[in-house]
Amino acid sequence: MNKKGGIFYGWWIVVAAFMIMTFIYAPIANLVSLFILPVTKELGFSASQFMLYFTIMALAAMGIGPFAGKLMKKMDVRAYLTLFILISAAAFIGFSFATKLIHFYLFAVLMGAGLSGGAMIPASVLITNWFNEKRGLCLGIALAGSGFGGVILSPLTNWLITAYGWRSAYLVLGILIAVLLIPLAVFVIRLTPADKGLMALGEVKSSIPNKELAGTTQGQALKSISFWALCLAILVGGIVVNTMLINLAPYLAGIGTTAKTAALLLSLGSAMVIVGKLLVGRLFDKLGLITTLFIISAGSLLSFLFLMKANIVLPAILYTIFSGIGSTAVTVTPAFLTGALFGEKEFSAKYGVVSIFISLGAAVTPIVSGAIFNINHSYELVLDVLIALSTVQFVLFLIASKTKPKFSLVTEVLNKEAV
Numbered sequence: 001m002n003k004k005g006g007i008f009y010g011w012w013i014v015v016a017a018f019m020i021m022t023f024i025y026a027p028i029a030n031l032v033s034l035f036i037l038p039v040t041k042e043l044g045f046s047a048s049q050f051m052l053y054f055t056i057m058a059l060a061a062m063g064i065g066p067f068a069g070k071l072m073k074k075m076d077v078r079a080y081l082t083l084f085i086l087i088s089a090a091a092f093i094g095f096s097f098a099t100k101l102i103h104f105y106l107f108a109v110l111m112g113a114g115l116s117g118g119a120m121i122p123a124s125v126l127i128t129n130w131f132n133e134k135r136g137l138c139l140g141i142a143l144a145g146s147g148f149g150g151v152i153l154s155p156l157t158n159w160l161i162t163a164y165g166w167r168s169a170y171l172v173l174g175i176l177i178a179v180l181l182i183p184l185a186v187f188v189i190r191l192t193p194a195d196k197g198l199m200a201l202g203e204v205k206s207s208i209p210n211k212e213l214a215g216t217t218q219g220q221a222l223k224s225i226s227f228w229a230l231c232l233a234i235l236v237g238g239i240v241v242n243t244m245l246i247n248l249a250p251y252l253a254g255i256g257t258t259a260k261t262a263a264l265l266l267s268l269g270s271a272m273v274i275v276g277k278l279l280v281g282r283l284f285d286k287l288g289l290i291t292t293l294f295i296i297s298a299g300s301l302l303s304f305l306f307l308m309k310a311n312i313v314l315p316a317i318l319y320t321i322f323s324g325i326g327s328t329a330v331t332v333t334p335a336f337l338t339g340a341l342f343g344e345k346e347f348s349a350k351y352g353v354v355s356i357f358i359s360l361g362a363a364v365t366p367i368v369s370g371a372i373f374n375i376n377h378s379y380e381l382v383l384d385v386l387i388a389l390s391t392v393q394f395v396l397f398l399i400a401s402k403t404k405p406k407f408s409l410v411t412e413v414l415n416k417e418a419v
Contacts, residue, residue: 009196010130010138016184017123017142020081023180024088025119026149027157027173028057028111030270034157038166049101053108055363060112061120062359068117069352072125072191081122081185085177088114092174096167112359120355124335125348129192133202136336140281143331147273154270215343216405218350226341226403227350230334231357233396237329238361240300240389243369243382244307244323251379257311265316272324280328284336289401296333297394300326304383304390329393330358337397341404 094107160169221227283292303322309315
């Protein structure tokens, strides 16, 4: 039962998930560009050689996802998270001692494991387990940690690199991950409300003494059109969201955007990612699936239209606002839809498969965007394709929502395993 009075313990889970996204996801995904110049200048690599580690990291995250989802179900969550926090910390500490390309490539595998098994999957699983009511809002808050991490860690990392060198910056980030997050894993985080003698927020007490979580099994989900439409939508969304993130600087230079406007876009972008996640999480709770999915896809489409005129300040600012909404197609949306369409039963296993397509989208984006750009060496065609893909993304999300499998809200337990 949920105790009356005081703060519902699930809000501490939200705080812990926010911290995980801040100190694991953000350093891995958002601080890459800060290290490119100092690392390549000192060690003599080309930027493309060094950045290959990012592709390796994304592929490792893709491979680890399903394994991590199942492992989280079997292990004590405290031991599970401690393991993946240490793996994440080891990756950054390993980077600080790297002297050859192969060292970065090898530790990138650990970094991918940390990204998927230490951040993406546990943050989403924990929120889904603890919240039936306000789930969208809580997912938005928790996952906004990635944007918040970018905001606070970017200046810290830049200062560390300038004052003490890139090796010290990697080392400090690794130590921060371990020192700040292991106590949370051990003393705060619990996998389900039942571990604290509670129920999920919004859960109705059942007369059935032992009931399993509602939803399909992983096997049932994998046999449905809905599941694969969702995965394809996330893959397309990954290309839509990531293409202009990695090509933004050269595109802005090419259309004559001033350095001042470019700096404004970069700083506003991180803030709008936070706002977008909070807003979309709340919209899922208030407006439902279809309307919110339309808003997300429309956000991406409108962002590209405004980006065409980003050499003017107002369209440039509007680009950051709508791109912040569109970016949630690969952050808040996958986790929320996995629970909404297929239920909480075996959620971690199902989301582990979904996470493959989040990572795959990031991994193939440089290849796809590069191939499109090389057709006529113009970003105009790239933007036209992205506008079309924004529409395709919505159609796939719509198919996933309309073909979702039916399942009973309350079923008697056949076994006592729970996600």
